[in-house]
Amino acid sequence: MTRVLMVFDLPYAVKPGYDFAEEFADPDGSYTENDVYQALLECGYDVHRLSLFDDVRPLLDAVRDVNPDVIFNLCDTFHDVTHWDKNILATMELLGIPCTGASSSALFLCNDKALSKKILRFHRVRTPRFHTFYRGHKVWLPKTLKLPCIIKPLTEEASRGISQASIVDDEASFVARVEMIHERMSLDAIAEEYIDGRELYVSIIGDRALRMLPAREMTFGQMAEDEPRIATYKAKWDDTYRKRWGIKNHFAKTLEPELQKRIADICKRAYRALNLRSYARFDLRVTAAGQIYVVEPNVNPCIAKDDELAQSALKAGINYPSLIRKVVNQALRRKG
Numbered sequence: 001m002t003r004v005l006m007v008f009d010l011p012y013a014v015k016p017g018y019d020f021a022e023e024f025a026d027p028d029g030s031y032t033e034n035d036v037y038q039a040l041l042e043c044g045y046d047v048h049r050l051s052l053f054d055d056v057r058p059l060l061d062a063v064r065d066v067n068p069d070v071i072f073n074l075c076d077t078f079h080d081v082t083h084w085d086k087n088i089l090a091t092m093e094l095l096g097i098p099c100t101g102a103s104s105s106a107l108f109l110c111n112d113k114a115l116s117k118k119i120l121r122f123h124r125v126r127t128p129r130f131h132t133f134y135r136g137h138k139v140w141l142p143k144t145l146k147l148p149c150i151i152k153p154l155t156e157e158a159s160r161g162i163s164q165a166s167i168v169d170d171e172a173s174f175v176a177r178v179e180m181i182h183e184r185m186s187l188d189a190i191a192e193e194y195i196d197g198r199e200l201y202v203s204i205i206g207d208r209a210l211r212m213l214p215a216r217e218m219t220f221g222q223m224a225e226d227e228p229r230i231a232t233y234k235a236k237w238d239d240t241y242r243k244r245w246g247i248k249n250h251f252a253k254t255l256e257p258e259l260q261k262r263i264a265d266i267c268k269r270a271y272r273a274l275n276l277r278s279y280a281r282f283d284l285r286v287t288a289a290g291q292i293y294v295v296e297p298n299v300n301p302c303i304a305k306d307d308e309l310a311q312s313a314l315k316a317g318i319n320y321p322s323l324i325r326k327v328v329n330q331a332l333r334r335k336g
């Protein structure tokens, strides 16, 4: 029987043999882990679970004790640091066990919102024009950028640090927002030209043969037309706020076949350019004129049953356990 070690992060350490009952039952807690765990069991694997917080030794111990055929990697952070997910994955790679999802080098490239865009632009994939502001240097409005801009942390996820105030229309608020990210969040910042348009989420699965899954879209209901319609932290995660404004995530309607084809071509080109594998999700903006911008490539995006990728897979006829089995098989075929 294939032995799967499922590794994920928790914001605290637990003792060996911990049962995760509380975390896995909590709809705001380890719900992705719970979904994947149930699916792995349903697929008939011999599943072992390991959570990591701020110490890598439990990983070494578990690999020695369990001797897994494959690691199902669900680590998003290490010691609460978002971009240390790549360091944990790199450690798994050193142990020679095949891991699901992206490689540590893809995590490294895509966690940095500027670095991934530099590569995409080289491959002629359209992305918003941008400028990076590292901490400890002077902040100014570069002549190369046209206002309005959106100011974001360079290396964050899940819209942390993104609100309506992230959209800036003059130099003073531009500088103030960059400084807020430097000082209050202790992170480097990226300023991007604001792209007005539809917000699409396009998932791709595959290693050699790539498959684009049906596109999802966030729509902004009653939000005033002159308000920036973006996926802020609240728009993604605050149910009361979403209800108040009629913000919804659903399958993208009325995508002309020609546009759909261009989207697939662009996302596949981006996937290859960044040397992605297994599964990924692209956050796109599509303008009224039909220009497609890649705003963000997400490697190892959320794979919970209710999230975009699994919903898109289901629509394409791949039910949740099949999706999880596919991801495990991709890793097993790679052998390290």
Ligand SMILES: Nc1ncnc2c1ncn2[C@@H]1O[C@H](COP(=O)(O)OP(=O)(O)O)[C@@H](O)[C@H]1O
Binding pocket: 113, 128, 150, 152, 156, 157, 158, 159, 160, 162, 192, 193, 194, 195, 196, 199, 229, 230, 231, 232, 283, 285, 295, 296
């Ligand atoms: N250049 C941009 N133009 C328009 N909207 C943007 C731009 N960059 C980000 N956004 C909006 O902010 C959201 C979050 O930005 P993103 O770069 O995807 O960060 P995160 O990693 O936090 O998801 C996007 O889904 C989009 O709605």
Ligand SMILES: [Mg+2]
Binding pocket: 158, 159, 283, 296
């Ligand atoms: Mg995003």
